[in-house]
Amino acid sequence: MERKNQYALITGATSGIGYELAKLFAKNGYDLVIVARNHDELSARADEFKSFGINVITIAKNLFQQEDAYSLYSELKLNGISPEILVNDAGQGVYGKFEETDIHREVDIVNLNIVSVIILTKLFLKDRLAKGSGKILNLASIASKAPGPWHSVYHGTKAFILSWSEAIREELKDSGITVTALLPGPTDTDFFNKADMNESKILDDPDNLMSAEEVAADGYNALMNGDDKVISGLKNKLSVAMTNLSTDSMAAHRMGEMQKPSSEK
Numbered sequence: 678m679e680r681k682n683q684y685a686l687i688t689g690a691t692s693g694i695g696y697e698l699a700k701l702f703a704k705n706g707y708d709l710v711i712v713a714r715n716h717d718e719l720s721a722r723a724d725e726f727k728s729f730g731i732n733v734i735t736i737a738k739n740l741f742q743q744e745d746a747y748s749l750y751s752e753l754k755l756n757g758i759s760p761e762i763l764v765n766d767a768g769q770g771v772y773g774k775f776e777e778t779d780i781h782r783e784v785d786i787v788n789l790n791i792v793s794v795i796i797l798t799k800l801f802l803k804d805r806l807a808k809g810s811g812k813i814l815n816l817a818s819i820a821s822k823a824p825g826p827w828h829s830v831y832h833g834t835k836a837f838i839l840s841w842s843e844a845i846r847e848e849l850k851d852s853g854i855t856v857t858a859l860l861p862g863p864t865d866t867d868f869f870n871k872a873d874m875n876e877s878k879i880l881d882d883p884d885n886l887m888s889a890e891e892v893a894a895d896g897y898n899a900l901m902n903g904d905d906k907v908i909s910g911l912k913n914k915l916s917v918a919m920t921n922l923s924t925d926s927m928a929a930h931r932m933g934e935m936q937k938p939s940s941e942k
Contacts, residue, residue: 682708826933
């Protein structure tokens with residue numbers, strides 16, 4: 678393996694898709710800046726990634742707070758680090774009927790899934806534009822392509838991420854900086870647990886879930902190719918194709934049937 682002497686900054690890097698992406702960057706010789714909330718988890722992952730012979734910087738931040746997104750970049754600047762790659766992976770959902778879910782939790786999720794992502798991307802671009810190179814990978818979801826009853830705020834945040842990613846990609850087309858959106862479907866991570874989503878019908882069939890490793894590989898390859906987006910997995914490609922052929926209300930009904938609790942008829 679050849680050291681790239683370039684840093685990849687990855688949020689949500691201690692578990693799930695973010696962890697698998699970090700591992701791929703490490704294996705391919707990139708130095709890492711890994712970001713998550715838990716110091717101990719960061720430290721354990723850093724030791725693992727260093728075994729690939731790269732540098733790893735750990736920064737514990739709570740990206741539910743926009744101040745932490747700003748201070749993360751300030752710390753990098755103070756240390757003279759300009760990441761070549763930004764992976765906006767950190768994200769959460771909250772499950773349930775909108776009338777019943779906790780508004781504070783939902784505002785947190787909007788802050789994590791949207792606000793921190795646009796802050797980090799803005800700061801990354803201000804840093805990289807003069808250098809004329811850089812790559813951004815934004816975690817969208819097949820949820821970005823259809824309204825999601827029982828998971829409405831999460832789907833809405835991912836629709837924002839996909840639309841905005843496509844828009845800034847066009848703005849940046851002559852800059853040397855690429856923007857890629859990764860659209861996984863249901864993936865075998867701690868996401869459903871954190872979203873209190875274990876009652877959802879979507880989990881009734883384990884075959885519905887892709888592995889985080891497969892999704893990360895699709896995202897990594899698309900990012901390196903400079904693709905605009907990648908839908909991970911054949912079943913998910915077919916699901917998005919069906920959504921594209923449906924009216925919005927049909928797509929919402931279909932998604933609602935898939936996601937509602939198993940106890941609901």
